[in-house]
Amino acid sequence: MNKLLLATGAVFLATLAPAFAQSLPEKTGVNTAMGIAPKTQDFVTEAAQSDMLEIASSKLALTKSDSDKSKQFADRMIKDHTATSDELKGIVSAGKTTVSLPAAMDKAHQDKLDRLAKLDGKDFTRHYNDMQLAAHKDAVSLFERYGKGGDNADLEAFASKTLPHLRQHLMMAQDLNK
Numbered sequence: 001m002n003k004l005l006l007a008t009g010a011v012f013l014a015t016l017a018p019a020f021a022q023s024l025p026e027k028t029g030v031n032t033a034m035g036i037a038p039k040t041q042d043f044v045t046e047a048a049q050s051d052m053l054e055i056a057s058s059k060l061a062l063t064k065s066d067s068d069k070s071k072q073f074a075d076r077m078i079k080d081h082t083a084t085s086d087e088l089k090g091i092v093s094a095g096k097t098t099v100s101l102p103a104a105m106d107k108a109h110q111d112k113l114d115r116l117a118k119l120d121g122k123d124f125t126r127h128y129n130d131m132q133l134a135a136h137k138d139a140v141s142l143f144e145r146y147g148k149g150g151d152n153a154d155l156e157a158f159a160s161k162t163l164p165h166l167r168q169h170l171m172m173a174q175d176l177n178k
Contacts, residue, residue, distance in 0.1 A: 037149030038142065041099045044092060044155065048101050050139055051085040053109045054078075057116055057128060064117075064124040073132070073172055080169065084162055096154040129176040136170040 038046065054077050061074035092101050105113065116127055143166055147159035 037145045037151075040097060040150065040152045040155060043142065043146045043150060043159070044088065044097070044099045045102055046142055047088055047139075048085065049106055049109050050135060050142075051081045051088070052102075052105045053113060054081040054132075054135060055085070056105070056113050057131060060113075060117055061124070061128050064120050065128060066121045067125045067129075067176075070125050070129060070176055073176060074128075076172070077132070077169070080165060084165075087158060087162075091154050091158060097152050126177075129173070132173040132176065133170075136166060136173045139166045140170055 037043075058074035058077040058081075061070055062078075065071050065074065089101060091097065092099060104110075112131065116124065116131065119127055140163070143159045143163045147156055147163055150156035150159060
């Protein structure tokens with residue numbers, strides 16, 4: 001009986017794991033280094049996690065940053081990433097894919113936000129700007145790779161359509177510390 005319960009539990013967890021975790025090649029950066037498109041669940045999870053962090057950290061920037069330039073950037077990030085998040089949710093909820101969206105930030109993204117929330121003024125602004133630069137480099141890579149080789153046509157079109165905006169965000173983030 002115990003073996004049956006253990007086996008059933010293992011199968012259950014194995015079926016849930018893809019919805020909550022990235023595959024090892026995506027998580028370790030192997031796919032990025034080799035220019036390989038992420039799996040659809042990895043793309044959706046990372047895009048959603050990134051949007052959640054962008055929105056939450058940018059809301060903090062509106063009150064904690066000492067830079068008008070960073071606050072203007074933050075306002076734009078809230079608007080743009082809310083729009084992409086809504087569009088991604090629409091694609092997933094319309095049944096155009098069999099993947100699921102994360103309901104909340106994972107530990108790694110939440111830890112970044114928590115560290116940022118403890119800062120104020122110049123320290124906050126410097127860390128926020130650095131976070132935005134790194135996040136947008138990662139997002140451009142993710143969306144480029146999925147847009148070129150994703151296995152879901154609707155998500156591939158979404159990635160390709162969103163990519164120019166992310167590239168613009170990256171250029172804006174590069175200018176934040178100037």
